[in-house]
Amino acid sequence: MIRQWDALVVGAGPAGLRAASVIAEAGLEVVLVDEQAGPGGQIYRHVTAPGAQGRFPDPADFRDGTAAVRRFERSGAHYLSESTVWFLEPGRALVSRGDETLDLRARNLIVAAGAMERPVPFRGWTLPGVMTAGAADILLKTADVAPQAPVALAGSGPLLYLAASHLIKRGVPLAAVLDQTPPRNVLRALPHLPAGLLGLPLLLRGASMMLATLRGAPVHRNVGRIEARGEGHVEEIVFTAGKETRNVRASTLLYHGGVIPRTHMASALGLDQRWDARQQCWTVASDALGRTSREGVYVAGDCARVRGAAVAALTGELAGLAVAERQGALGTRESRRRQRLLLRTLAVQTASKIFLDAWFSPRPDLYAVPDDVVVCRCENVRAADIREAVAEGLEEVNEVKLRTRAGMGNCQGRTCGPALAAIVAAAARRPLPDVGRLSVRAPLRPVPLEALRRLLEKK
Numbered sequence: 002m003i004r005q006w007d008a009l010v011v012g013a014g015p016a017g018l019r020a021a022s023v024i025a026e027a028g029l030e031v032v033l034v035d036e037q038a039g040p041g042g043q044i045y046r047h048v049t050a051p052g053a054q055g056r057f058p059d060p061a062d063f064r065d066g067t068a069a070v071r072r073f074e075r076s077g078a079h080y081l082s083e084s085t086v087w088f089l090e091p092g093r094a095l096v097s098r099g100d101e102t103l104d105l106r107a108r109n110l111i112v113a114a115g116a117m118e119r120p121v122p123f124r125g126w127t128l129p130g131v132m133t134a135g136a137a138d139i140l141l142k143t144a145d146v147a148p149q150a151p152v153a154l155a156g157s158g159p160l161l162y163l164a165a166s167h168l169i170k171r172g173v174p175l176a177a178v179l180d181q182t183p184p185r186n187v188l189r190a191l192p193h194l195p196a197g198l199l200g201l202p203l204l205l206r207g208a209s210m211m212l213a214t215l216r217g218a219p220v221h222r223n224v225g226r227i228e229a230r231g232e233g234h235v236e237e238i239v240f241t242a243g244k245e246t247r248n249v250r251a252s253t254l255l256y257h258g259g260v261i262p263r264t265h266m267a268s269a270l271g272l273d274q275r276w277d278a279r280q281q282c283w284t285v286a287s288d289a290l291g292r293t294s295r296e297g298v299y300v301a302g303d304c305a306r307v308r309g310a311a312v313a314a315l316t317g318e319l320a321g322l323a324v325a326e327r328q329g330a331l332g333t334r335e336s337r338r339r340q341r342l343l344l345r346t347l348a349v350q351t352a353s354k355i356f357l358d359a360w361f362s363p364r365p366d367l368y369a370v371p372d373d374v375v376v377c378r379c380e381n382v383r384a385a386d387i388r389e390a391v392a393e394g395l396e397e398v399n400e401v402k403l404r405t406r407a408g409m410g411n412c413q414g415r416t417c418g419p420a421l422a423a424i425v426a427a428a429a430r431r432p433l434p435d436v437g438r439l440s441v442r443a444p445l446r447p448v449p450l451e452a453l454r455r456l457l458e459k460k
Contacts, residue, residue, distance in 0.1 A: 009107035014042020016302025016317035017113035023321030025076035027330040087444040116303035119258035125229025134257035155179035156257035175218035190359035200353025268441040276434035291320035368423035377417040379410015391428035
């Protein structure tokens, strides 16, 4: 017998935890599905695991994450850890969990899949020793594993300095920080500074991280083209700073291209999306309560629009209240009262993000990838192959995908999709949103045939 839930929440980060907690506290039956072994998402990953407090570089993150998980545990929500969602439609999810294949049905669906680091290909990005700054930061706070020193960090965005300051705090030698933020971004951000000051604690925290980095490592600004070199492992980073070519010796390169919404599930669900010209990424169209273009489907947190953990938690609670009201578990008057309080806080939090979005918008030449660089690692597709397809008359990403197989591998375009679209747009001389988005179909993750067989046996 298939069980019908009042709500299904995908993702156990700040947004998913808060949404599931609110729904369960209203007396409804909710199930939270997540790939990780414990709740917390990326920012609070394994926050309640033994010894977590000593591994978390920021006490505030440990405090906030622990509070969110404890509230969720008290709420009575059902939790499915180490569970992979590979099929999703309104009201239904197919999930692999160990040897089980679960067919979950729900009257409401909340997608809280979080964000991802923007993948940026460059020469040498496939060398051992090259990884993302976010991945290295997760290893540091979950397993107390530091990258091989000396370490170079490159890219743009607050997380670049967050990761650098965490490594410095742990005593890891840094060879350099290569900041790719265009200098003109600061001028573009200045008109938004008054709004940015509404989030003064966040700005002060960012300033503290930058100061710690400046004290602990050489910082090169206005960095352009980056190349990792080495025989079997990264040994040297070559880059441009202004008009000058420089190099640093390093055993590890941590790259961060910024953070963008993880919209794979939204695309599979056919949700309306909007192009964010400032951050050069797709966002999910939704109202203040997370309601999307499909009835009974909500989005919460950074998978809709990247605004950080605090905002993600607020949007999760708002989506949870909307579901509780829709199911009649919470009266309209009480629901609206709680929504008003949250929306006022949300307005202040999001106003400050305009300043940061302007400051850390991607540089225009971010995807000026040399022809010989592999863009799609799964299918070994080079930038030259993509440009050749455009020269043949193909100007839409799914057409180029069919011609080159870029985006057809195990990651289904998660790693190469943004670069593929940018290279197609540049080669075709078209605005980036005009070349479209990769089509996403089930299975959303690689799934063994045995899982399909087990599903068929249940029918």
